[in-house]
Amino acid sequence: MRLFSWRFIRVWQRNRDVFFSLWHAEAPGFLAEPIIILLAMGLGLGAYVGLVDGQRYIEFIVPGLIAGYAMFSANFECTYGSFFRMEYQKTFDAIIATPLSIEDVAAGEIFWGATRSVLTGSVMLAVAACFQLVHSPWALLIPIICFLEGILFSAIALFFTSIVPSIYSFNYYFSLFITPMFFFSGVFFPLSSFPEIVQTLSWAVPLTPVVYVTRSVIGGEFQPGLLGALALIVALTVLFFSISLVMMRRRLAK
Amino acid sequence: MVVIKTKNLTKSFADLVAVDDVSLEIGEGECFGLLGPNGAGKTSLIRMITAVSPPTKGEIWVLGGDLQSHSRQVKAVLGVVPQVDNLDPDLTVLQNLLTFARYFDIPKVEAKRRSMEVLRLFQLEDRCKSRIRELSGGMRRRLLVARGLINSPRMMVLDEPTIGLDPQAKYLVWHKLTELKSQGVTQLLCTQNMEEASALCDRVAIMHQGRIMSLDAPVKLISRYVGEVVWEIELNSEERDKTIKDLKSHGLDFEVVGDKIHIFHVKDDELTSGALDWRKAMRRAATLEDVFFRLTGRSLAE
Numbered sequence: 001m002r003l004f005s006w007r008f009i010r011v012w013q014r015n016r017d018v019f020f021s022l023w024h025a026e027a028p029g030f031l032a033e034p035i036i037i038l039l040a041m042g043l044g045l046g047a048y049v050g051l052v053d054g055q056r057y058i059e060f061i062v063p064g065l066i067a068g069y070a071m072f073s074a075n076f077e078c079t080y081g082s083f084f085r086m087e088y089q090k091t092f093d094a095i096i097a098t099p100l101s102i103e104d105v106a107a108g109e110i111f112w113g114a115t116r117s118v119l120t121g122s123v124m125l126a127v128a129a130c131f132q133l134v135h136s137p138w139a140l141l142i143p144i145i146c147f148l149e150g151i152l153f154s155a156i157a158l159f160f161t162s163i164v165p166s167i168y169s170f171n172y173y174f175s176l177f178i179t180p181m182f183f184f185s186g187v188f189f190p191l192s193s194f195p196e197i198v199q200t201l202s203w204a205v206p207l208t209p210v211v212y213v214t215r216s217v218i219g220g221e222f223q224p225g226l227l228g229a230l231a232l233i234v235a236l237t238v239l240f241f242s243i244s245l246v247m248m249r250r251r252l253a254k
Numbered sequence: 255m256v257v258i259k260t261k262n263l264t265k266s267f268a269d270l271v272a273v274d275d276v277s278l279e280i281g282e283g284e285c286f287g288l289l290g291p292n293g294a295g296k297t298s299l300i301r302m303i304t305a306v307s308p309p310t311k312g313e314i315w316v317l318g319g320d321l322q323s324h325s326r327q328v329k330a331v332l333g334v335v336p337q338v339d340n341l342d343p344d345l346t347v348l349q350n351l352l353t354f355a356r357y358f359d360i361p362k363v364e365a366k367r368r369s370m371e372v373l374r375l376f377q378l379e380d381r382c383k384s385r386i387r388e389l390s391g392g393m394r395r396r397l398l399v400a401r402g403l404i405n406s407p408r409m410m411v412l413d414e415p416t417i418g419l420d421p422q423a424k425y426l427v428w429h430k431l432t433e434l435k436s437q438g439v440t441q442l443l444c445t446q447n448m449e450e451a452s453a454l455c456d457r458v459a460i461m462h463q464g465r466i467m468s469l470d471a472p473v474k475l476i477s478r479y480v481g482e483v484v485w486e487i488e489l490n491s492e493e494r495d496k497t498i499k500d501l502k503s504h505g506l507d508f509e510v511v512g513d514k515i516h517i518f519h520v521k522d523d524e525l526t527s528g529a530l531d532w533r534k535a536m537r538r539a540a541t542l543e544d545v546f547f548r549l550t551g552r553s554l555a556e
Contacts, residue, residue, distance in 0.1 A: 007357075010356050010357050013353075013356060014342075014353050014356075017345065017349065017353065018342070018344045018345060021344065021345065021349075022344060089340065089342065089343060090336075090338055090339075090340035091340060091342060093306070093336065093338070093340050094336070094340040094341075094342075094354075095357060096306055097304055097306065097329065097332070097334040097336070098329055098330075098354070098357035098358055098405075099326045099327075099329045099330045099357065099358060099359075100357055101325075101326070252306075253306065253307055253308055254267075254307055
């Protein structure tokens with residue numbers, strides 16, 4: 001396996017420039033949807049649910065929604081976004097004819113996907129704070145958590161992108177992996193509501209430790225499980241980051 | 255000085271050998287043409303030389319060093335003009351060049367200066383704020399060539415640089431390429447346009463089925479394979495068989511092309527030998543295209 005170099009920043013800058021020049025096209029979805037879901041689920045469903053773990057339901061779902069939407073941002077960026085750049089716009093081909101390597105391109109995509117997670121997570125945090133749903137100053141760590149989470153999910157997404165034959169394959173990725181994960185990782189209800197076997201299985205999906213960490217940080221309550229969850233996130237990140245670099249080289253260096 | 259050298263270079267894919275044992279040397283300041291029908295292996299060869307695709311076998315040296323081990327340094331002084339348009343459609347013309355300059359670590363002010371310079375060179379300066387999707391096909395292609403110059407390359411690899419250009423733009427690009435050559439920029443030019451190869455290239459390699467069939471200066475290839483002039487004669491079917499027999503018996507070199515016959519390497523004394531009624535034939539200058547057909551055949555490769 002070959003490592004990436006600092007030059008990955010050039011790919012990150014390219015994606016940033018395009019993102020800000022198309023800001024008006026991206027902003028509505030990226031800002032409005034999290035606000036809508038927070039209010040709809042929190043106030044609408046929350047009216048029936050009552051207290052969860054001693055909190056109002058709308059407060060309970062804030063950390064999960066931050067983690068969940070940060071995950072979606074990274075995933076959309078490094079599946080549809082990366083695939084589009086790679087296959088339709090041939091942007092990667094143009095870049096690897098310059099001093100950048102395939103690994104630099106892959107790392108640039110992953111770090112950009114992570115940046116999208118940070119943007120989404122921070123906007124959601126700000127919205128939640130405006131509704132007075134955030135109480136602990138530890139919540140200021142959320143952008144950092146979102147960055148780690150973003151690297152993890154961008155790496156997983158880019159790995160998938162490196163092996164799919166067509167853009168339609170992402171339907172499987174989202175409907176069989178991402179969406180179920182969103183519901184089985186403690187976003188909308190505590191994992192303890194599930195039978196024991198499902199609880200165990202849910203720790204095998206990468207969003208679960210992220211939701212756990214996000215919930216601890218927003219609540220300002222730290223338990224010993226936190227270190228384990230962080231270690232799990234780091235380990236999965238290293239694994240998928242490496243695989244996606246290797247597979248991207250396989251796909252592009254033909 | 256040899257700038258690009260390959261030795262026994264081979265590229266195989268699962269079910270075909272795209273480049274088969276190619277050895278060549280390209281000198282500094284030379285314009286080297288690569289001709290061949292579709293699927294001849296030109297693009298595969300170029301992808302290996304530009305360090306984008308690893309060879310299956312064989313070696314490549316660029317600027318005196320092994321390409322594999324110092325591909326970043328080579329790519330830093332290489333200007334690539336791809337066949338497929340890979341401009342950034344979401345950015346403007348100027349942003350495209352600035353973004354590209356950033357891949358080469360060219361400082362911002364210098365990048366802006368060079369961008370305007372290459373835009374002027376290809377008469378695109380008043381489109382610098384346009385988005386790529388607003389440009390015509392010809393403008394995009396000129397911009398691709400301009401982008402290939404942003405790092406002031408020592409070597410250029412151009413894959414069909416004038417495809418789809420109108421004659422005015424084509425001559426503009428040819429003129430710039432000739433100018434670059436006179437400044438010592440080595441060029442590897444891949445083209446289907448025989449006129450382009452004759453006009454620009456010092457030497458030409460004709461590729462077919464992954465191999466180099468012949469390699470020399472365009473005029474030398476022409477005189478070797480077809481002679482300076484080609485005689486063409488159009489005949490109806492009755493005359494045809496007899497004429498073919500006569501040409502054979504006189505030992506003339508000819509080729510039947512549809513309802514025409516092309517006759518090559520005709521010497522002056524043969525014009526009076528009675529092999530043919532030469533008054534019915536048309537005499538024209540031989541071109542690289544004649545060589546191309548002789549070496550690669552007339553059937554479709556794909």
